[in-house]
Amino acid sequence: MINWPNFVSQLFNGLALGALLALISSGLTIIYGTLGVLNLAHGAMFMIGGYAGYVTYSYTGSFILAVIAGSLFVMALGVAMERIIIRHFYHRPHEDQLLVTFGLGICFVEIVRLIFTSQSQVVPPPALLQGITSLGFLFYPTYRLAVVGIVAVALGGLFLILYRTRLGMIVRAGIEDSVMVDSLGINVYRVFMIVFGIGAMAAGFAGIINAPVVSLTPGVGDDILVETFVVVVIGGVGSFPGAILGGLIAGEIISITSMFNPGYAYVMLFAAMTLVLVLRPHGLLGTQGRE
């Protein structure tokens, strides 16, 4: 079924997926850039955002409330995780940080599995965005179109926080040189906590926004985490614009390859990552900085 409308519709799918990946990846990348910690529980955060939203939705029936609750809950979880565990790992080797966040991710997934079982849950899109929209030459699910817009707004918000606020300036300075920021009398550790919260919130927000597109299971974050890694490697670790560019590239590669044969989607994604690693080892928009 490779024809013009199908191709365009896959392009849109890729755009929606890419936008989501961009949002999740920017959460991962600003946490890594600022704190130097790669959060392997990030996929689980994404999943928990979906479930927190699902619970809120089943009690209130309001999608907006679900989005707010999902984001805030995951942000709180991120802050708690940073306060209780991660902050003890800033001065330990990268390997230990990877191990502990990996373990936490498994715990999160298993707790959710315990409460909600492995059965998939469904969050319907809000009434306003249900159905399909005619784009003239093809019909496309309204909600997916909306996802692109919603995520674009969220990314814009993240951009404003990062590039237009005092906090954002500190965060960007911290990415460059956190010791220097610390010695300027700014409490870097409080900033770290906030950044971890914001990064987690990005994942949680994406999780609930994505819930109406794909049904919720406890394992929904695992694949996303892998895709996020590829995005970050392609875009460059610690780079916010890189995460967006990488996200869009990865989203389109997955969607367009799936049109021909879904089995090759990851192969193509991996091929693209390899190509970037060979040609630009630090990612498309990454700089030669922290390893």
Added chain:
Amino acid sequence: MLKQRPYVIEFLTAAGLVVAPFVLPWLGFAPNTVNRILVWGLFGLGFDILFGFTGLLSFGQSAFYGTGGFVAAYLLTRAGFPYVVLALVIGMIAAAATGYLIGLIALRRTGIYFAMITVAIAEVFFFVEFNPLSDFTGGENGLPGVPTPSFNLGFTTLHFTTGWSLYQFLALCYFIGVVIALRIVRSPVGAVFSAIRDNPLRATAVGHNIHGYKLTAFVIAAAYAGFAGGLLGVLQAFMPPDAFTFDTSGQLVMQTAIGGRGTLFGPLVGAAVWLSLQDFLQAALGLGAAWKLVLGVVFVLLVCFLRRGIIGGLADLCDLLTGRRDAKEPEESEPEAIAVATEPHAAAAAAPAPARPRPEGSPSGPILQAKGLTKRYGGLLANSDIDFTVNHGELRGIIGPNGAGKSTFFKMLTCEVHPTSGTILFDGRDITGMNVTDVCQLGLTKSYQVNQLFAGLTVRENLVIAALSGLRGKFKLDLFRSIDSIPGLSERVQHTLELVNLTSRPDTPVSELAYGEKRRLEIGLALATSPSLLLLDEPLAGMSPRERVETVKLLKSISQGRTMIIIDHDMDALFELAERVTVLQEGRVLVEGTPEEIKNNSTVQEAYLGGVHGVLAA
């Protein structure tokens, strides 16, 4: 703990494996559980070499486990290949070859990048197994009917079928795996592995091609994984597709961390804990699916509080109980400190400066010639058009105010950074654009301004790593050679220990050394590569006045028969040591001459007293 008397560990392993079938049933272990533990343990041997010894944390080992397993299982089922062991070996080779290709990509980056890339690779293999290659791998059905091994010995045929019968075969495989792993860990390659884990930058600088060694560790881990994957198929009489899942990689990582990384037996212990807890929680407590949560919590707690895993924790407990660590260290270090303070340095006393005798017939003329050396960082000109020549046997000093570009200049000479323009000739050879490893192999190395030691190792192990590069070249695959059998190694290490006055503490871990001792070891690391030209970047930095006196003596004794260039801010010390001094200022050579000339040079005085700017302003 791996360096005790020869063959003790091998013997204990063999004894343990022989005794296990008689003891473990009493502890409630089913034979099938023990066999699974052995397969995980073998899988983990290679992974521990990669992660525990070389410091490369891969989350993608399932790719090689699955590859080896499916190649062997395919040969034994669909292809009708009759020889089980040979099929396992072919599977192992296939996994190793895959590991080589993947390693070429994944090892382009280190740290978290490496971890992320390996995750992505594992996921790709999983999808490839399920879709494009499902005709060969059976897709989600896997490959059933994998036979168990049997050996025809002529007079009788040995069959290893299930349970304790198959255990014998698996135990033999595990034992061979342990013997090989121990050989690798104790070989020179193993020493370089731990150097890479502790300080890759310095491992490169003392002349080891660390990329080659990392790739070696990666291939070794892949080979172990491939063989273990084949055994999994034999054990279950079925090659399950979930061997390829990310969960497999994750479980391996967690088991290794639980058992204790860098111990070789950690993965086995971790697997035993993991599998028995899983059985216990599921069967005895009826927790059902929650077992994984319990194990996850256990794992997180272990990573938080018991960094070195169960084996490491037990070792610490042993030390604590026997009181070995606490009792021994202070006794050892105190007389040494007195010795440093009081004993005059024999070699230095014998050779009064500055007239250093030069051996007859040694080469003369320039050893190093830099022409028009310029380094530009964006708009900043760090070094500009430096011409610099040092002759054989010379002891040259470089001084200059902060920011004069001294360290950048050294970095260019050792090829850590490449000049924007200009050329460097070392021993008549153009080394511009070479890498730091090759330059070290040619005989040019430096000691660092900020200590770059292998912090997790002892003084002797540090020097061994540096000495190995000179004796073995930058890359050599002598995986099965004992490190003690390398001719000249122990002599060179002993000689270096004497030169830097650390003979009393060869087996002290670097982390327990005093600052002055670390500083001397830093110089020792450079010396142990036996350079023909030695650069010292601020060897006196951060030392107390007394330590300075000692170190100056030390430098004098080292300089016998060597060519050295020393950067330092301590001008008194430098004027006492050096025959000629070059003054750098604002990235240029200001003046060059004997210490006397420099002392009396008015431009130098102005540079240091800020007079130049005063004159310009006036």
